[in-house]
Amino acid sequence: MKRVYSKEEVCIACGLCQVHCLVAHSESKDIIKAYKKETPRQPSRIKVQQKGSLSFPLSCRHCEEPWCVYSCLTGALQKDPESGIVTVDAEKCVGCFTCVVACPCSAIIPDFHRKKAVKCDLCPHLETPACVANCPNQALIFTDGATPGGTKVAAEGAVARR
Amino acid sequence: MKTYLPNRFIVERDPARCIQCEVCVNQCSFDVNYRDADEDEVRSREENCVGCHRCVLFCPTRALNIRRTPLDYRENANWRPEIIEDIIRQAESGGILLTGMGTDKAHPIYWDRLVLNASQVTNPSIDPLREPMELRTYLGRKPDSLTVEPGSLALKTKLAPQVAIEVPILFSALSYGAVSINVHKSLARAATEMGTLFNTGEGGLHRKLYKYGANTICQVASGRFGVHPDYLNVGRILEIKIGQGAKPGIGGHLPGEKVSAEVAATRMIPKGTDALSPAPQHDIYSIEDLAQLISALKEATNYTKPVSVKIAAVHNAAAIASGIARAGADIIALDGIRGATGAAPKIIRDNVGIPIELAIAAVDTRLRQEGIRNQVSLIAAGGIRNSGDVIKAIALGADAVYIGTAALVALGCTVCQQCHTGKCAWGICTSDLRLTKRINPDIGAQRLVNLLRGWSLEIKEMLGGMGVNALESLRGNRLHLRGVGLTDTELEILGVKMAGA
Structure with missing residues (x-):
């Protein structure tokens, strides 16, 4: 199945995946309304894990x-x-x-x-999950296991490091 | 000591748009944006802002803008704000003022005073979309004459090593250590894809990048960092760096903080030690000494690679270039006063050297007069901003150009001139692992390829307009140029007629 994988070597820990996840799961799907009008806010389904220079977003x-x-x-x-x-x-x-x-x-x-x-529900209403589509450094990919660019991207890898 | 320096920039935050997401906080490497825990609000320490625009462009709601501080001094054409503030900075630090990138002073930019020709009526222009257009350039020493086998017409003359590049644009020397491995990787991949070359700079080549050797110029500089037989043999061209346009006559200093384990291994120096490049090459005090190093490098690589000598464009560049050609160099790289750097004394960057346009014209003219122009290829560097500059450089007499700043801008650089701080928020000129990740080589290579592709299409359009179907036909053909707003002396040195003449 297609999953969201992270490439920790280019994750810059900006947190934009979290922001856009929240917006994608909001009522209005409008970034400013989602943050300022909708209370309580929807939580992000993806979280950036960070320690020193190591960082990667983690979702289901x-x-x-x-x-x-x-x-x-x-x-x-x-x-x-x-x-x-x-x-x-x-x-x-x-x-x-x-x-x-x-x-x-x-x-x-x-x-x-x-x-x-x-x-994470993989954004069923979108073609590409919001976190992947809005990652500014292509650190998130949505794929069924083949790893474009030959980079080691495994869910297990992310888990093993914890 | 209380600083008398005012803030340089204002961070404007639109509270109606700011969603307090803290992307600006985590993206600023100069400690400007922060969350005030007591007020639970994102705020800015504007005194730290360098105007790099990282936060502006990463803010998901475009709530930020950076403006110059509208602090006006009393009008004074002599004591301008920058001059006053430089004095304040030195009064408070007592040291040499360091800076990054190329000079920001208004030295004349001759590219903007040169215009190109186009065909009208008497000669047809060429449509590059319909007809082949040749940009391939061969770098290396050309023979004085050719002899061919009668009958078979096979070439009898033994040619010196030639390097074919598909676009006349190479990436300037950017050393690993000054820039990150991801920048080197982006440059190497883009050069490989576009059939051109990137230059290692003086920091050696990381082993991981040896596979791009066929598209690499390996530099040998005064510090001799990372120079060993494998390094010399893996590259396509060897370049002896004598000088750099941003800091002619000055050596280099990579601070120990930037010498990580990987940088140390590549440079062959202990981790964490300062990498000091002497101002001169201490085995080169004359043209004869240079000839010795050139032959040593040729000998070390079995005469398979052209050897380039890079000098800063200075007053006697033409005479020096003649000497370099006679010393056996195959390529001369000239770096003008607008050339950039990772760190240089500001006073040197802004005041030493000559504009590249005048240097190309002077060197090309001199080598022609002496009948040795064929012995060397000429690469122009230092302030090439677009394809117009490239084609004008070639019409003035260059064989190809180096681009450094333009390539970095393609990667995200906003020319904020903070390279020397090692805190580049765009992850380019830094070795901080949290920042170097900001350059994704997949994206970087694509952006560089796009830039070169765009420029080469434009060059073909301009060539076609002139009725020329090969770059070779434009090279050194200054009749395709005219000057506007230049003095007779400037026109004479450039070898260009006044527009209308």
Whole structure:
């Protein structure tokens, strides 16, 4: 399946992926309204991890073995058997955040205001996820595993470094 | 000591647009933008702003603008603000004022006083989209005459090594250490894709980039950093650097903070030590000494590579160039006063050397008069800004040009002149690993390729307009140029007629 991969060697930790993720999941899809009018704001589903010169954005890996899905008490988290995308059904989510604890990547974000777990949904309404489309340094790629440019980009790599 | 220096820039933040996302905070490497924790608000320490525009261009809502501080001094044509502030800066530091990039002073730019010809009625112009147009250039020593085998017409003359470049534009010397590995990688890939060359500068070539050797000019400078047999043999051309347009007569100093483990290994010096390039090459005090180094380099590479000698354009450039040609160089690179640098004393950068246009004309004229113009190729450097400058340089007598600043601008440089601080917010002239990541070689190479492609298309259009279908036919053909607003002496040195004549 197509996933969002990060190339840490060119991630400049600007955080624009976070900004545009928030906008893509807002009501208005307008950056200024999303930040200034919509309260509480939507949390970003992607977070830049940084230590010294090492940085990379991290979002849901849509794992083959989705521990979040296994841990979900209400069945709100599901892995689509065809697309492989892991989604959270806000109707069913009770905000227990067991998934937040279960996720090996810390990629599920607790939305404390709405008492819901939120996570990367790969922007189903967009051709390319907002984080990838708006990365100014092409540090994010949306691909089904082939690695353009021959760069080592593996979800496992990002996890292993944590 | 309390500083008497005013702020140079104002950071204008539109509160209606600012979303407090802190991208400006994390992108500023000069510690301007910050989040005030008490007020929970992003603010700016404007005294630190250098006007590099990184925050402006990365702000997702375009909430920022940078303007000059509208602090006016009493009008004075002599004691201008810059002069006053330089004195203040020195009164507070007691040292040489350092700066980066090329001179920002208003030295005459002769490119802007030269105009090109075009065909009308009596000779047809050529449409480069319909007819072939030749930009290929061969760098290297050309023979005085050619002999061919009667009958088969095979060439009997043994040619000196020639290097073909597909566009007459090469990337100037930018040393690894001054610029990051990602900049070197961008330049190397772009040069390879466009069939031209990039220049290592004096810091050697990282082993990872040896695969681009066929498109590399390996420089040998006064510090001899990173020079060893593999390095000499991997490049396509060797260049002895005598001088640099931005700082003729001055050596180099790469501060120890920029000498990382990788830079140290490439330069063959201990990590963290200052890399000091002496002002002269201490084994070259005469043309005869230069001839020795040229032959040593040729011997070391088995006479397979042309040897270039780069000098800053100075008063006696023509006579010096004649000596260099006679010393056995195959290429002479001339770097004019507007040439740039990673760090130079400001007073040297702004006051030493001569404009490149006059140097090309003088050297080309002199070498022709002496009948040795064929013995060397001439590369012009220092302030080439667009394809118009390139074609004018070639019409004046250059074989090709070096671009340095233009290439860096393509990579993101905004010519803010802070190269010497090592804090380049665009990740170009720095070795801070958090900043060097800002140049993605995939994007960098593409931007450079696009620039060269655009310029070469424009050059073809201009050539076609002149009714010329090969760059070779324009080379040194000053009849295609006319001068506007120049004195008789300037026209005489340039070898160009006044417009209308």
